[in-house]
Amino acid sequence: MDSVLRAAAMYVALMVLFKIAGRRSLSELTTFDFVLLMIIGEATQQALLGDDFSLTNSVVVIVTLFAIDVGLSLLKQRSTWVSRLISGEPTIIVENGKLLHQRLRHARVGEADVMEAARSSQGIETLDQIKFAILERNGKISVIPRES
Incomplete structure (x- = not known):
């Protein structure tokens, strides 16, 4: 259960950080952005898995992240407010x-x-x-x- 909570917390934290960073930061990836994303990926991996690097824990984390992503996409389809909150507006x-x-x-x-x-x-x-x-x-x- 700890892995599921870690994955959910990390997903929310990254969503908030990328929302703060803005839309332009994601559309045009520079070398600096690429290096930053690699470092974020490594730090995220450590935060998600903690001390348990087992295959089972990794699968639980991945399934949790996919479930959150699919759930949010379904929620965005049903709610204009949620869609604007997550994806923004032109x-x-x-x-x-x-x-x-x-x-x-x-x-x-x-x-x-x-x-x-x-x-x-x-x-x-x-x-x-x-x-x-x-x-x-x-x-x-x-x-x-x-x-x-």
Whole structure:
């Protein structure tokens, strides 16, 4: 039972930490982010298993994590509030060529990130050509160009 409680506590702790870290941190993985995730994985493994490295304990922890994940996904399907809490909502960060600075700061996204997404997805060169830029729930930036 100790392993199940450890797994549940670790799952919640990581969900909260990644929620605090923001959507952008998960969408574009840098070398630093990759190294950090590896270290987090090792620390998490130690916290989950404690001193019991048996196969049985490992299976119990893995099954617990999958059960929590499936349970939350089912809960997200049934409740809009839970879905917004866990996954967030899309955020408009550029409207009619104007950066929405407060939303950009809150999402920790820079103008350079917006312009990179605009160039790569739409071939847009200036902010004036953007009708909307939206930070999606998965951390990607969607760009809707202005009509010519």
